[in-house]
Structure formats: structure tokens, C-alpha cells
Amino acid sequence: MTASFRRAPDFDRKADMIEATLDCIADVGIQATTVRAVAARAGVSNGLIRHHFESKDKLITAAYRRTIEMMSEPMLAVMKGPSQPPHARLAGFVVASLSGPNADPRLLSLWATFISQIHANPHFAQEHRVGYAAYREATEELIADVMTAEGRIPSVQERRRLAIAINAVIDGLWLEGCLSADEIDESLQISIGLRCVEALLGVELPDVRPEGKES
């Protein structure tokens, strides 16, 4: 009966559990993601999860929030990163969206899991709406900056139309890339993305390589 344990010191154990939840969902699917399975992965007792999260639903919602956070990271890095000319910034965004951690098929599994439940779970719908609005907002800004630098100030409708189109291209390429990561070359995916954006905006973008290493 001796329950010897070490109390989680600095880092937050909650984060551990959320990470274990994501691992579980990505590995065995949402159906097999039980409280016990998550606890086993996190290396804690199942009771502890209940101690930190009000319910399983709250745990899953937290996992969704974390997923949105992960997917937004490349975008935020570009927005908050060192100030660059608009064209380089947009190109950097495209590259970041299609490579690095974002190109991980695991992320697609997670994303699809939550998206599939948006209609069934009202909490998810809210999380999604907020996250996606911010995403499109940012894209619109990136695009508008490029157009303005070209001397072609877009109307509100034009801004929106371009943002929808470019987001669609990037999302679609991300999807395809993750779905067949073994057949499709990542750099090909990136160059297609850049060329599409160039074609849609009628501009020329600088050549940017992943990880910020420029040629």
C-alpha cells in the first residue's frame, strides 16, 4: 500500500497529462483514449487525472486548445519574429506552415479528431471559431502588407477573397502533405505553395528555405 511518489516540481504536471492525451489520440484514436490509457502514458495513476481535470471532457478540451496552440505557432513566429519586408514575411509563413513541426502527420490526426467533433461538441465549436478567426485575421494582414508594398491597395472584399484563397491553398497543401508524407516531397510542396501564392497575388516572392536558412 505504500504509495511512494515524487511530487511534480517545477514543470506543470498538467502539461504532461495533456501531452499524454495528445499522444494517445494520435496513436490509438479518440475511441481508445480512455482516462486509464492517458494515465498510463503519463506515468501516473488514473485518479490523478481526475484530480487535475474536472472531467474527461475538460481534459480533451484542454488537449484541443493545446493543438490549436501548436498549429498557430509558426504563424505567431512569423508575426512576432524579426521585422522583415512584407514579401519575405509572407514567404516565411508559407514555408513554416508546410514544414517543420507542422508537417507532422501526427498533427493532422489530432486536428482531424477535433474537427470531426466540432458539430457534436459545442465547446469545440467555440475553440475552433476563436482560433481560426485569429488565423485568418493574421493571413489577411500579411497579404494586405504585401499588396500595399506593391502599390496595389486592396479593397476589403479583395483582402478577404485573397485571404480565403491563400488559406485554402496552404491548408490543402498541408493536408495533402501530411496525408501522404511518405510519397510527397516536402520541398516540392513548399515550392508549389509559394508559386500558388505568387500566382494568386500576381507578385514575386523571395526564395526562402525552411528553418530560416536563406540561400
Place this chain on the structure above:
Amino acid sequence: MTASFRRAPDFDRKADMIEATLDCIADVGIQATTVRAVAARAGVSNGLIRHHFESKDKLITAAYRRTIEMMSEPMLAVMKGPSQPPHARLAGFVVASLSGPNADPRLLSLWATFISQIHANPHFAQEHRVGYAAYREATEELIADVMTAEGRIPSVQERRRLAIAINAVIDGLWLEGCLSADEIDESLQISIGLRCVEALLGVELPDVRPEGKES
């Protein structure tokens, strides 16, 4: 104890159960899609499902196959429909992919559910691979025909690159459209899709309206 029932006559009761499964998944999510829930929706006893399907897993797999079938329908309609000039054919494909039954958010829920399980369930991976290969194959053909009609015969790499890009645009727009069906206008989505394809191929496409009604 009286178990009065009508035997399913002409139409296949299996199809009923698959449809009920899809309804269930779309409405309440894969987690709440139990054999009993499906049986209730189909208006049959839960034992009957087991009678027609070897296991729940087989039922779900059948539901996935049906989903792929539904999503491929517009594509097949264009491919097998009345022979049209290549440009009209491609435009018709874009329109069909972004409107009609394909634009239903319910379809996105179903698709996302299965996609999210591809990694966890080997059967799904197989179903996906086959279905998607056929899809890309067909797109490549449509595109190649257009390019050939323009007198610009594309190389194998060029064909593939264009197919990936155009598929990505269509998939991405479909995604966005389904995800925010209430905010985004369907016809705007279609016109963006057509303009994107035009930009990517460097061609001009005829104006096509949904449901095959040309203007």
C-alpha cells in the same frame, strides 16, 4: 416475447445500417456511435447489426467506404457524364466539388472522423490510399486534357505538380467552405476556386453554374 417484424424486402437493409452509422457519427461523434445507438437509429434490434456485420469494426469500415463513395460521386459524374470540351469539364469538376452534396458540413465531419483514424486503424489506411489515388489520377487526366487542348503538353512532373496544387486548392476551399458554411458564400467559394485554377494553369475557364445549369 413476440418479436413481430417485417423482413426487409427489396432494398438492402445493410445500406440502412450503414446510413444510420453515418448519421450517428456525424451527429454525436464516433465515441458515442455504439452498436446500440446505430441500431436505434436504423430502427432495428442491436443483434441484427451483428447478424449483418461480422463486427463493429467491419460496420465502421463499411461506413468509411460509403463515405469515400459519396465524396467521389461528383468526380465520377464529371468523368462519366456527357462528353464536354476539356475546359468545361474541369470547371464542372471544380463546381461540383464545392457545391451540392459535397458542400455539406456533415460530410466534413464524416471525412475528418475517418481521416483521424487512418493512423490508428490499418484498414482505414488501405481504404484511403485506394480512394485518394483514384481521385488524383482523375484530376491529373482532367488537367492534362486542358493543357493538351491549349497546345501545351505537360511533362510527367508538370502534370503531377499541377494535380497536387489544384487538388490542394479544391480540398482547402472545400474544407473552409464546410467549416464555416454559415459565414462563407458558396458561390464566392466557387469563383475563387475557378480563378485559382485559372491562375495555376494559365488558362481561362468557362463560366459554369452549379447543378449543371449553364448561364
Place this chain on the structure above:
DNA sequence: ATAGAAGTTATGCAATTGCATAGTTCGCGA
């Protein structure tokens, strides 16, 4: 030091779930 608060484990329970089994009813061919 020491008490109290919070982290953590172990265990149990009622509800659910997939599947099995036995029995009932229907339709069709001989």
C-alpha cells in the same frame, strides 16, 4: 517542529459496450 493543504495512489461501483446465445418469425421452394 508541526499542522494543514494539496498532490498522489489504490480501490470500488454503477453504467455502458461489444459480442454471444437462444428463441421467434418470415418467406420461399418443393
Place this chain on the structure above:
DNA sequence: TCGCGAACTATGCAATTGCATAACTTCTAT
């Protein structure tokens, strides 16, 4: 018409699951 196979229902069971509870351990404030 009659019998037999298949469609169908009803019921039960073992395993699982989310959650509750009780007990124990560690940390921190005083």
C-alpha cells in the same frame, strides 16, 4: 402446405469506462 434456412428480437455476460471515495505522502507556512 409444409418445412427449412435466413432474417430478426430479446436477453445476458464479461470487460471496460468514467467517476467517487478513502487513505497516504509530500510540501509549505508558521
